[in-house]
Amino acid sequence: METRVDEIADRIYRVSTFVSPVGFNFNQFLIDGDEPMLFHTGQRSLFPSVSEAVARIIDLKRLKWITFSHIESDECGALDQWLAAAPDATAAHGVIGCNTWLNDSAPRPPRPLKNNELLELGGKRVRHLDTPHVPHSWDAGLIFEETTRTLFSSDLLFQFGDTPPLASGDILAPAIVAEERFHATPITAEAPKVVRQLAALEPKTIAIMHGSSISGEVCPVLEGLADYYDRHLRDALSA
Numbered sequence: 001m002e003t004r005v006d007e008i009a010d011r012i013y014r015v016s017t018f019v020s021p022v023g024f025n026f027n028q029f030l031i032d033g034d035e036p037m038l039f040h041t042g043q044r045s046l047f048p049s050v051s052e053a054v055a056r057i058i059d060l061k062r063l064k065w066i067t068f069s070h071i072e073s074d075e076c077g078a079l080d081q082w083l084a085a086a087p088d089a090t091a092a093h094g095v096i097g098c099n100t101w102l103n104d105s106a107p108r109p110p111r112p113l114k115n116n117e118l119l120e121l122g123g124k125r126v127r128h129l130d131t132p133h134v135p136h137s138w139d140a141g142l143i144f145e146e147t148t149r150t151l152f153s154s155d156l157l158f159q160f161g162d163t164p165p166l167a168s169g170d171i172l173a174p175a176i177v178a179e180e181r182f183h184a185t186p187i188t189a190e191a192p193k194v195v196r197q198l199a200a201l202e203p204k205t206i207a208i209m210h211g212s213s214i215s216g217e218v219c220p221v222l223e224g225l226a227d228y229y230d231r232h233l234r235d236a237l238s239a
Contacts, residue, residue, distance in 0.1 A: 001019065002018075002049075003015060003016065003049040003052070003053040004016050004053070005053050005056060005057060006165035006166075008165055008166055008213045009145075009205045011031070011033070012030070012032070012145065012148060012150055012205075013032065014028075014207065015027065015030060015050055015054055017042070017049060023160055023161065024159070024210045024211065025162060026209070027207075027208065027209050028040040028041065028050055028054075029152060030054055030057055031126065031145055032124075033121030033123045033124035035064035035120075036064055036065070037065035037066070037067065037119070037124075038065070038066045038082065039068060040209060041076050041078040041081075041082050043077040044081060046078065047078040047082070050078070051082070060085045063086035063089045064088060064089055064121075065090060065119065066079065066089050066090070066091050067143065068154075069140050069155070069209075070136065070139050070140040071097065071101060071137055080106075084107075090108075090109075092111040093139070094112070094114075094115075095113065095114060096132070097141070099112075100138070114128070115128070115129065115141075116128070116129065125145065125146040125147055126143050126145050126146075127143065128142075129141055131198075132190075133185075133186045133188065133191070134156070134186075134190070134191055134194040135153075135154050135155035135184060136184055140154070142154060142156075142198070144203065148204065149202065149205065150206070150207055153207065153208050153209070154209050155185070155210065156175075157171060157175040157214075157225065158179070158182075158209070158210040158211055159174040159208070159212060160174065160177070160178055160211070161174075161211070166212060166213055166214065166215055167212035172221050172225065174211070175225065176225075179228075187232045187236075192227070192229040192230045192233075195222055196222070198222055199219045203222075204218065206221070
């Protein structure tokens with residue numbers, strides 16, 4: 001499998017592997033500040049290819065932070081391997097995730113992150129956002145890089161296929177197709193509320209874990225996703 005590297009915002013890199021049996025990309029993101037951060041580790045099986053790709057951007061020993069949205073193999077399956085390759089790196093996750101599993105499972109102590117806590121990376125600033133059950137799992141959280149206004153959305157806006165780094169057209173329709181196939185996000189009254197809170201950040205780029213990322217006028221895409229969740233709830237209540 002080939003792992004490709006593309007810069008999608010200033011010193012923010014999409015590290016993407018298309019896995020043909022499942023039919024979509026697995027994307028990790030590197031934020032290259034003075035203290036570089038990796039968002040998503042990928043599965044253990046992808047570590048050789050992904051780590052080699054990241055090493056084309058930075059010396060892995062420079063990596064200082066490793067974080068992810070929630071407990072899932074593509075989010076954090078290779079965490080131990082990354083921590084071994086980057087001896088000065090610290091795993092960071094939300095307080096709930098640390099308390100429920102990471103404190104016990106990580107090979108060295110993680111950094112618990114409070115909601116809205118800011119990490120200064122040196123040239124980049126990353127804010128942790130608690131988003132329980134969005135995209136899924138109680139421990140879910142997302143990050144927002146403030147200097148480039150890049151939102152890292154994890155599984156939100158998932159698309160099938162071997163997609164380009166940045167989309168050139170609509171992604172909401174294919175994202176809804178993926179949502180209706182997998183039903184991965186618990187669509188409660190909180191889901192549209194959380195997505196609208198993300199839109200209120202006014203991101204300029206959304207770094208998406210599966211599929212193309214998007215740049216430019218991205219808030220309408222988030223508002224459209226929130227509207228879809230609202231319609232889904234109304235239909236469920238009226239059934």
